[in-house]
Amino acid sequence: MTDGLRLTVDGVGHRYGGLQVLHGISLTAEPGEVMVLVGPSGCGKSTLLGIMGGMLAPSEGAVRCAGDVPPDCLNALTYVFQDFSLLPWRTVAGNVALVLEDRLSRTACAARVAEVLALTGLTDFATAWPRQLSGGMRQRVGIARALAVRPACLLLDEPLSALDAQTRDLLLEEFASLITAAGTTTVYVTHNLAEAVRLGHQIVVLSRRPGQVRDVVRVDRPLAERRAADPDLMALEQRLWRMIRDDAAVAERERIDASD
Amino acid sequence: MPRIDGPIAFRGGGFAPSDRTWAAVATLVGVVALWQAGASAGVIPTLFLPAPVSIARALWALTVSGELWKNLSVSLMRLAVGWIVGTVFGIGLGLAVGLWSVLRSPGMALVSALFPIPKIALVPLFIIWFGIGEGSKLVTLAFGVFFPTVIATAGGVDNVPRGLIRMGQSFGLSHTAIIRKIVLPAALPAILSGFRVTSSIAIVLLVAAEMIGAERGIGAFVLSAGNLYDTDNLLAGIVVLSVLGLLVSWVIGRLERALLGWR
Amino acid sequence: MPRLLGNVLLVGLLCASAAQAAEPLRLGLLHTLSPAPFYIAQERGYFRDEGIDLTFRFFEAAQPIAAAAVAGDVDVGVTALTGGFFNLAEKGTLKVVGGALHEQKGYQGSAILASNKAFQDGLTSVDKLAGHSFAITQYGSSFHYMVGRIAEAEGFDVKSVTLRPVQQIANMVAAVTSGQVDATIAIASIAKPLQASGQAHILGWAGDLVPYQITAVFTTPAMIADKPDVLRHFAAAYQRGVADYRDAFLRLDAAGHPVVDAQTDAAIPLLTKYVFTNDPDARRKILDGAGYYDAGGALDVADVLDQIRWFKAQGLVKGEGDPAAMLDTRFLPTR
Missing domain, CATH: 3.40.190.10 (Periplasmic binding protein-like II)
Structure with a gap:
């Protein structure tokens, strides 16, 4: 466990054209902890994730980071994407090595690739093409690629949403152990409350558009000690859903002009 | 209440034509055979259309005398150089137009304005600008190849999934690295598809390019034979051009399979 | 077949309406100054006098005129003697019957x-x-x-x-x-x-x-076989046109300069109807560009045979036929 990066969101708001999607967001992602952002569709959680990682410039407010970065870190703020974003013309190993190949020596690169492939159970698939892999395997590549750059902060944008429920359950457990092992500050966006209670130390509930912080729930139990069937986690899930349900019903009926 | 009874009728299938190479070959062979039969029977006057056998004889004579290679080698050299120059510049401008808005509208406006100009009409200008040596021939070929390449490349770049570019940026890749590792490989299928078009255009333009001051070359050969009403040699030259086109198409197919095997 | 039918109908109609039937004839020629004697003959009615209703079919290049005769689009033509022409003639589809433009000593062609x-x-x-x-x-x-x-x-x-x-x-x-x-x-x-x-x-x-026969008058074997009389009348009218043309443009004085007088002035408007129309510089261009025609439209046989032999020696004309078979000198004189 490293001390890690602290991300501070200060009065962030964002507008797409005339449409306000986020308003007055102030949060702190604590070093080494997992912050989960949940809320109804259109509440701006993916937008917020983009702002936190520097991929989007906020209309109002600012995000700051402070803290330690792993010694061999090649990219501090690293994303994992909902649609995997793998390069179809590169093998699994090639995708993982995308950033490494220019920055590390050949041997060092190969060593690190082998290491993360082993971590994510992809060693036998190193020479496979993305089109040959199932959704779950592709996302494993996504997280292997992210871990390969020794990030200071992991930003995951609904990483399991594109997978079927069975794969999602399997991968969720793997994610939990990988995140725990990596010990990096993590910001995780999802609409799935089961994932939220399984992974989050801070669960941030956003209201519907324009997204504002409705509530922040702390769960201090270490991830390694959480089980899917734990009653208090299931109760927390219900509590979160009650917070979100009405907003979700309204949001579902809204026109899709600006998405998360 | 109405009832339905009986086995379920098959409603699917169709709309999936398959390739039958043997049918293609058989058709070509059949047409040539019919043609030869017509010429031998005197139904097709050989003044208007030489028999396949006379064309074959003319081709043989050209091969044996070395004339064929003398002309073909010169043309191949022109095709190679002209095509490469046009392609390199075309990919360059296509990338630029696809990536930078400062160049996009001016670039595409220029391309749209200049593309439709028939190269044959420009030949007299090319003589004055580039001389009647190899220069004007290479420029004619490069010009003809340049515009479709720009359009294909720009289209390919436009169709690069933006998500992949954002992924590259999120990993801190430099601008050049993103172009090299993401944009170019993603645009490659469109670029290679453009190669099919531009190589055909180049072969067609060979005749136009070799109109000016070419002593040798398959295009010049075809033009000269046509002028002399030497129909045997004219068609022999056209056959050579056709075969060249088929060969180039085959080469590009192999290239696609090698480079785009990941699909 | 349709052409024959059309001709028969036309002749029939003309017979019905007029005492004298004029034979229609299509002449293919380059739309330049060089076929000037034909313009003169047409404008002065020499073809009409010979009972021929001559239509000009203009071409922008010399080669297609030969091809048009082979295809049956013209009956007679005047065009440049090129390798392509001789290749067509070699196949027995064209016959040279008379001379036209000739490069000649003392004349600036x-x-x-x-x-x-x-x-x-x-x-x-x-x-x-x-x-x-x-x-x-x-x-x-x-x-x-x-x-x-x-x-x-x-x-x-x-x-x-x-x-x-x-x-x-x-x-x-x-x-x-x-x-x-x-x-x-x-x-x-x-x-x-x-x-x-x-x-x-x-x-x-x-x-x-190198004085040589540049262009020549030609026709098809079919015309020679089916309508030799028409060709003879055509040749006669052509010769009158050549005579007028020579009088107007080809007389030289003692110092070798072209004589320009009333005959010239009379001929020029006949030409500007076809070439340099509305061109203020037409007169100078005509005087500068008038080429040499032999008297009587004579064909320089020796030179034409030389040309055929030269083209064959260069491999530009193929065939083993006798060059003389490409000529038919019964209609117009020879040099």
Whole structure:
């Protein structure tokens, strides 16, 4: 466990054209902890994730980071994407090595690739093409690629949403152990409350558009000690859903002009 | 209440034509055979259309005398150089137009304005600008190849999934690295598809390019034979051009399979 | 078949309406000054007098006229004697029956032009053409033949001249004025202004160096077999046109200059109806460009046979037939 990066969101708001999607967001992602952002569709959680990682410039407010970065870190703020974003013309190993190949020596690169492939159970698939892999395997590549750059902060944008429920359950457990092992500050966006209670130390509930912080729930139990069937986690899930349900019903009926 | 009874009728299938190479070959062979039969029977006057056998004889004579290679080698050299120059510049401008808005509208406006100009009409200008040596021939070929390449490349770049570019940026890749590792490989299928078009255009333009001051070359050969009403040699030259086109198409197919095997 | 039917109907109609039936005849010719005797004969009604209703079919290039005769679109034609023409004639589809334009000593038809650069570097006369570059329209053209004849006359190998085929006459001129070829040929109306404006140098006149039959009158074997009388009447009218043309443009005075008088003035408006129409410079262009026609439209048989032999020796005309079989000299005189 490293001390890690602290991300501070200060009065962030964002507008797409005339449409306000986020308003007055102030949060702190604590070093080494997992912050989960949940809320109804259109509440701006993916937008917020983009702002936190520097991929989007906020209309109002600012995000700051402070803290330690792993010694061999090649990219501090690293994303994992909902649609995997793998390069179809590169093998699994090639995708993982995308950033490494220019920055590390050949041997060092190969060593690190082998290491993360082993971590994510992809060693036998190193020479496979993305089109040959199932959704779950592709996302494993996504997280292997992210871990390969020794990030200071992991930003995951609904990483399991594109997978079927069975794969999602399997991968969720793997994610939990990988995140725990990596010990990096993590910001995780999802609409799935089961994932939220399984992974989050801070669960941030956003209201519907324009997204504002409705509530922040702390769960201090270490991830390694959480089980899917734990009653208090299931109760927390219900509590979160009650917070979100009405907003979700309204949001579902809204026109899709600006998405998360 | 109405009832339905009986086995379920098959409603699917169709709309999936398959390739039958043997049918293609058989058709070509059949047409040539019919043609030869017509010429031998005197139904097709050989003044208007030489028999396949006379064309074959003319081709043989050209091969044996070395004339064929003398002309073909010169043309191949022109095709190679002209095509490469046009392609390199075309990919360059296509990338630029696809990536930078400062160049996009001016670039595409220029391309749209200049593309439709028939190269044959420009030949007299090319003589004055580039001389009647190899220069004007290479420029004619490069010009003809340049515009479709720009359009294909720009289209390919436009169709690069933006998500992949954002992924590259999120990993801190430099601008050049993103172009090299993401944009170019993603645009490659469109670029290679453009190669099919531009190589055909180049072969067609060979005749136009070799109109000016070419002593040798398959295009010049075809033009000269046509002028002399030497129909045997004219068609022999056209056959050579056709075969060249088929060969180039085959080469590009192999290239696609090698480079785009990941699909 | 349709053509025959159409002709029969036409003759029938004319018989019904008029006492005298005029035989329709289609003549293919280049839309330039060179077929001038035909314009004169048409305007002065010589064809009508011979009972022929002559229609001009104009072409922008010489080669297609021969092809049109083969295809049956014209009945007679006047065009340049090129390799392509002889290849068609060799296959028995065309017959040369009379002479038209001829390069002749003392008459400024076409000039050999040298570029300024080549002239300064020493290309000052045609015997020095060996080793230089020469622009022509195409292999087998009359320009190609002219280079070959000059080579023979001056004693150098025609293969030592680098020929540059450029398709159009305009390209030949552009190539020599821009110095990209050392020499080419151009007709007087182009060559003289170029020399005057310092853009090129005239090395000599083709008529003085290598007089030869440039264009000829031809027809198809079918016409000769089916309508020899019509051809004879056509030839007679043509000869009257040639006679008038020679009187108007080809008389030379003691010093060798063209005589320009009332006959010339009378002929010029007949021509401007077809060429240089509405051109204020028409008169000068006609006087400068009038080419030589032999009296009676005579065919220079010896030269034509020489041409055929030369083209065959160069491999441009294929076939083992007797060159004389391409000619039919029963309709017009020979030199």
